[in-house]
Amino acid sequence: MTNKKSVATISLAGCFGCHMSFCDIDERFVDLVELVEIHKSPLTDIKGFEKRVDIGLIEGGVCNDENVEVLKSFRENCDILISLGECAIMGGLPALRNNIPLKDCLEEAYLRVPTTPHSQNIIPHHEDIPKILDKVYPCHEVVKIDYFIPGCPPSADSIWIALEALIKGKEPQLAGVMSYD
Amino acid sequence: MNKLSKNTKKINILLDGKEVEAQEGENIVELAKRHGIDIPVLCYYEGMGECLGTCRVCTIRWKRHHVSACTLKAEEGMDLTIETEDLKDLRKALIELLFVEGNHFCPSCEKSGDCDLQHLGLKLEMTVPRFHYRFNNRSINFDADKILFEHNRCILCKRCTHKFEDDNGERVFAFKGKGSNLSVEMNIERANGLSEELVDQVVELCPVGAILKKGKGFDRPIGKRKYDE
Known part of the structure; x- marks a missing residue:
């Protein structure tokens, strides 16, 4: 059996930019795969948790009930949970809607938008479609988050520094490499 | 700007226990900077003259009280505490409050x-x-x-x-x-x-x-x- 640490990732209300930045660690992936196996993640297309995971990376804030469910499952199945990027940390650009009533947001997006054909002016609703929340919430307001890597997206260096430290059981030192944009 | 004048009285004060020479009435932020101590400032900027001390990010300790360094002027015998872990954390908390109070989408x-x-x-x-x-x-x-x-x-x-x-x-x-x-x-x-x-x-x-x-x-x-x- 391998002694490698395991990592899981997910994108909630995010744009996958943080995952793209994660991929920007480039040749350090060679070192990373020596240290970890990537479990449930859009990168592996593994859908569910089949075992307990050491480190979970969360991209995006919480904008609907499915995000809440997924985030809680990550908390239950990961020893360490990391908010990756501005959206996970403070809602990010999706949270720009937080001061606009949800009704107005939906009507603007689906009824008043000029690109919708007149005959199809409906607000989508179905039991299989996640229910949108009143606001976009930072992940740490829904579950306990252990570490935060700011940035939009966080630089590949900051992701690498944090991951490498946590894999080796050390505290991540992000001073000098982090940003908020 | 907190210009040093030849006519101003020279005094001695303590910055984190270290005795330094200052001019009476000198701005503490500028004085500390001159002695290699960087006090974070936000509402204050060099050359602004009288600072209003609104943001409190430059909070230091004097006589067991928290005071803003940008509005404090050097006096003989002052004993100022600047770089302790609790003061650094207090300043950080003030910055954090500003981030959550407004809508700062960097x-x-x-x-x-x-x-x-x-x-x-x-x-x-x-x-x-x-x-x-x-x-x-x-x-x-x-x-x-x-x-x-x-x-x-x-x-x-x-x-x-x-x-x-x-x-x-x-x-x-x-x-x-x-x-x-x-x-x-x-x-x-x-x-x-x-x-x-x-x-x-x-x-x-x-x-x-x-x-x-x-x-x-x-x-x-x-x-x-x-x-x-």
């Missing part, structure tokens, strides 16, 4: 990279505020011809209300309301009368992205901004 802000608040957050290693985001409902004032006022980003530092005047010596910005309803009001007529030079000046004076020049947007790429290294 990725979409024109001042990102040139913003004093953002710079301090990074300098004090804030990864996330310890307080809940309030997402206060604030507006943007587009009424003036040359500048816009983004209330979401305003930290009420008083730089624009107290340190900026138009060509006639009249103030363009003023406080309105009280408590959580306090905001900066812009005199549209006077704002429209500002020269391009004064518009640039007030945009630069604002430590965050609250006062912006209309039609400018982003003018420098990431890597070439004020606080990019």
Whole structure:
């Protein structure tokens, strides 16, 4: 059996930019795969948790009930949970809607938008479609988050520094490499 | 500017237990800087004269009390505590409060990279505020011809209300309301009368992205901004 640490990732209300930045660690992936196996993640297309995971990376804030469910499952199945990027940390650009009533947001997006054909002016609703929340919430307001890597997206260096430290059981030192944009 | 005068009386004070020479009445932020101690500042800037001490980010300890270094003047025998872990954490908490009180979306802000608040957050290693985001409902004032006022980003530092005047010596910005309803009001007529030079000046004076020049947007790429290294 391998002694490698395991990592899981997910994108909630995010744009996958943080995952793209994660991929920007480039040749350090060679070192990373020596240290970890990537479990449930859009990168592996593994859908569910089949075992307990050491480190979970969360991209995006919480904008609907499915995000809440997924985030809680990550908390239950990961020893360490990391908010990756501005959206996970403070809602990010999706949270720009937080001061606009949800009704107005939906009507603007689906009824008043000029690109919708007149005959199809409906607000989508179905039991299989996640229910949108009143606001976009930072992940740490829904579950306990252990570490935060700011940035939009966080630089590949900051992701690498944090991951490498946590894999080796050390505290991540992000001073000098982090940003908020 | 806190200029040192030959006529000013020389005194000795203690900075973190170390005796240093100062001039009576010298600004403590400038004095500390002269002796290699960098006290974080936000509402204060070099050369502003009397500081209003609104943001409290430069909080230090004197006589067991928390005081703002930018409004404190050197006196004989002062014993000031500046760089302790609890004071650093207090300053960080003040920055975090400003981040949650306003709506600071750095990725979409024109001042990102040139913003004093953002710079301090990074300098004090804030990864996330310890307080809940309030997402206060604030507006943007587009009424003036040359500048816009983004209330979401305003930290009420008083730089624009107290340190900026138009060509006639009249103030363009003023406080309105009280408590959580306090905001900066812009005199549209006077704002429209500002020269391009004064518009640039007030945009630069604002430590965050609250006062912006209309039609400018982003003018420098990431890597070439004020606080990019």
